[in-house]
Amino acid sequence: MEIYFEGGKIITAATNGHIIRTDQPLDNGGKNSAPCPVDLYLASIGTCAGAYVKSFCDKRNIPTDKIKLHQTTIFDSETDLPTEITLEVTLPDDFPEKYRSSILCAAELCKVKKSILNPPVFKIV
Numbered sequence: 001m002e003i004y005f006e007g008g009k010i011i012t013a014a015t016n017g018h019i020i021r022t023d024q025p026l027d028n029g030g031k032n033s034a035p036c037p038v039d040l041y042l043a044s045i046g047t048c049a050g051a052y053v054k055s056f057c058d059k060r061n062i063p064t065d066k067i068k069l070h071q072t073t074i075f076d077s078e079t080d081l082p083t084e085i086t087l088e089v090t091l092p093d094d095f096p097e098k099y100r101s102s103i104l105c106a107a108e109l110c111k112v113k114k115s116i117l118n119p120p121v122f123k124i125v
Contacts, residue, residue, distance in 0.1 A: 006021070009029055010023050010031075010033065022035060024036055042085070044112045045112050046071040048110040053089065053107050060096075062096065067092065070088045071086065073086075089103060
């Protein structure tokens, strides 16, 4: 992954043929033209869990068009760091009853969440 600067507060990452841009909100000197890094970090948690939910359903031919994940985050007022992240999986009424608890287990498999619970060593050289 290569990180580079595009001007203003825009910071871009190039990875696996994809470009991911970030910006800062207006009140932090940016133009709010893209998500800020913390929003991408939080989105990676929800989308990762969503990928596991999607895979679970695909393997069982369960439609996902009515399944939603809603993520809420509570931040520490002093540090502005997340202290609690809740993912709520909303299933349609016709979702198979026998899979309701299993789909939550699938969401728990998210590698992003697992990497937070077992953090890597960070090195800046």
